[in-house]
Amino acid sequence: RNLAKGEWGTKQAWQDVDVASMATPQARMQYERISEALHELGAEEVFPDAVALLRWRDRNQRMLPKLALDGIASGDSAEQLIHCLQSGDKDAEIVLYGQGNGQPLDLPPALLSAWGGKIHGFSFP
Numbered sequence: 001r002n003l004a005k006g007e008w009g010t011k012q013a014w015q016d017v018d019v020a021s022m023a024t025p026q027a028r029m030q031y032e033r034i035s036e037a038l039h040e041l042g043a044e045e046v047f048p049d050a051v052a053l054l055r056w057r058d059r060n061q062r063m064l065p066k067l068a069l070d071g072i073a074s075g076d077s078a079e080q081l082i083h084c085l086q087s088g089d090k091d092a093e094i095v096l097y098g099q100g101n102g103q104p105l106d107l108p109p110a111l112l113s114a115w116g117g118k119i120h121g122f123s124f125p
Contacts, residue, residue: 073097078105105119
């Protein structure tokens, strides 16, 4: 898995990740299918993981998104999305939905304060 870990907004959080790690053929097929559907719905870009998004942004000097939807709702997934969202903007938000692992999120306080966005959550009974 390609994970961004460390201080928010630093290149060290993602630049040394091993790009040779490959998804299984089944995961790649599923990603391609979902990516194609999102493009048909109007998405400009679709990324398989946080590292791919951060590398794309670094190459293209684009702004990061302000909204992320997290259907996994775990601490790891929320941390990855925080690394991918615009900081210092009170409009930046993560919406968590789902059960995750049934435990409260455990996110590093330094990451949350450096990011400065909002986290909203809900689950379906």
